Amino acid sequence: MTRIVIVSHSHPNLRYGGGEVAAYRQFQHLLSLGEDAYFVGSTIGPEDSDKFFGRSQQVLSFSPRDFCLQGRGMDSFTMDQPRIADEDWLVEFLLAFRADVYHFHHFWNIGAGTIRRLRAALPKARFICTLHELTAICANHGQMVKRSGELCYSSSEVACAACLARPPVDFVLRRARMLEMLEGFDQLLSPSEFLRLRFEDWGVAPGRIAVIENGLDHADAATAETxxxxxxxxxxxxxxxxxxxxxxxxxxxxxxxxxxxxxxxxxxxxxxxxxxxxxxxxxxxxxxxxxxxxxxxxxxxxxxxxxxxxxxxxxxxxxxxxxxxxxxxxxxxxxxxxxxxxxxxxxxxxxxxxxxxxxxxxxxxxxxxxxxxxxxxxxxxxxxxxRITPPLDLAGFQAEWERVCTPAAERDLKKERDLKKVG
Structure with missing residues (x-):
């Protein structure tokens, strides 16, 4: 059975945001299907870590398959762990799963260096990343909003240098490093066309990003209103x-x-x-x-x-x-x-x-x-x-995820197994 690890920058048991909620819903749906799935989230930084972790504690376990790591905060420019010892421990923790698939929802609190090292250690595993926002493009917390409060419509070394008061060469190197990290993924996903186009304009090759809306299970629409x-x-x-x-x-x-x-x-x-x-x-x-x-x-x-x-x-x-x-x-x-x-x-x-x-x-x-x-x-x-149409449910998301992220030979093998179960 394929082992899948869903990795998120945060854990919805501690903080409720769109990216971590989408990641956790995917994890729960995989479990409901009987898949060999694990979830790894993180605290956002020292403030949350002080609330939920003991002094030397590094991980919370909500279940044997559901973990939250102690996030120590990250520099949004370098997108790396502040200490190499933290990166070493995180690489070892993720490596211990020996998963067939690592699906990252974001890389904040995980780190670009962590992903590179894990990719090198597991060359046969599939690495997937959902791009929930613009952190790789924008060093101002991924918001593409200038320090003045104005909306930013595209990044450039000179404009970013003026906004964040750093030399333009820093942004040349950051862009090259972020693109190199993204190239290490077998598949990039985006929940919107808007985000896909922004990343392609920035430098990701067309065709590398597939658009799949986040899944949300929902009850039938309410009865007609008077x-x-x-x-x-x-x-x-x-x-x-x-x-x-x-x-x-x-x-x-x-x-x-x-x-x-x-x-x-x-x-x-x-x-x-x-x-x-x-x-x-x-x-x-x-x-x-x-x-x-x-x-x-x-x-x-x-x-x-x-x-x-x-x-x-x-x-x-x-x-x-x-x-x-x-x-x-x-x-x-x-x-x-x-x-x-x-x-x-x-x-x-x-x-x-x-x-x-x-x-x-x-x-x-x-x-x-x-x-x-x-x-x-x-x-x-x-x-x-x-005029409202219902959102994509989790079964629909999973079907799209398998179509886009699973090699054809593996999809065919899974169909054969499913047919044998039915028979």
Whole structure:
């Protein structure tokens, strides 16, 4: 049986982000199929390590197949472990699995050097990498947002040097090193066309990256809603995410303030609810930003409850101010049958095309106008809901993964075994 190790930069038991959630769902689905699968995640850095690890502890075990390593933080420029001893230990840990397939979701907290050494030690294993964002291209945390806050549309040695105050030659060497690391993978994956095109423009050879949307299992769509239910939901908006500057929550709050200041009360009350963030967390980032009366914070939620919670709203708002690739919140909204109001860049624009409404990124007035254009309009809400198609489920993801990532001879052998089981 093929042994598969799924490696992620983080562990969703400790932090809930799109990349690690996609990786963990893949792992759980492989287990449900009876595959010989393992999961290796990491803490993000010293802060999380201090919370969950003892002084000399290097790994947590959630089950005999599910591990979380103590991440010690990484330099986003070099993309390597801070100490060679940490890299040595990590290489030994991953090597001990002797897996046939290593599927990396990201390489933050793992390290470029770790991957190179593991690749050299296991030349017959298949190495796969899902590119969840732009870290290989951009040394500013992979966000392609300039230190000034402006969006960056393409990288160059001179522009990157001006942004990060390093000599241009450093970026020439970094690009060559990142491309060399990516060339060591047998297959590169991207959940969006947007990200694939960015990497090809940067230097990855066309055809090296296959686009497969992250898998998300979901229940059947809810039953038909009455006109009264649609009218009530047409005034209910929600944000699902984390309290980080790039998620654009401040843009949403400013938009809500503009609406309250300019628009008289409506027969359909305006409610904007914030999930995943509490009021204190918001205040730490934006202490001087006053909260409008229509905004309420709901705090953390269980990931498995997200789709059901979303079904109670008319619109989900994703106001991120950076190049999101394939946010899990968009898949969850599709599974819930709830349309979105989204920033008009990156994977957000790609993934909401045809069934969502888009507004100029970072523009609170444009977001306010988008909210007002649908508020209280039950007919428009029903039209957008009817355009939504469900996201790719995990069985569909696995079928695509096997088609793209498995050599033809191995696929044929697996089909033969499956037919014998059926017989």
């Amino acid at each position: 006109p009264q239910e649609l009218m009530r939901k047409s005034g209910r908006f929600a944000f699902f995410g984390q309290a980080t500057p790039t998620k654009g929550l401040d843009v949403l709050i400013r938009a809500a303030a503009l609406i309250e200041a300019q628009v008289p009360e409506s027969e359909v009350p305006l409610d904007i609810e914030i999930h995943g963030v509490d009021k204190a967390g918001f205040a730490r980032l934006w202490p001087d930003l006053e909260l409008p009366d229509c905004v309420r914070f709901r705090g953390r939620y269980r990931p498995q409850d997200c789709v059901d919670i979303m079904r109670g709203y008319g619109w989900i708002i994703i106001p991120s101010v950076w190049w999101e690739n394939s946010p899990v919140v968009i898949q969850e909204a599709r599974a819930a049958g709830t349309p979105m109001i989204a920033s008009d860049i990156g994977g957000m624009a790609e993934k909401t095309a045809g069934w969502g409404i888009q507004f100029r990124t970072g523009d609170a007035a444009a977001l306010a106008a988008a909210i007002l254009s649908v508020h209280g309009d039950a007919e428009l809400l029903a039209e957008h809901k009817a």
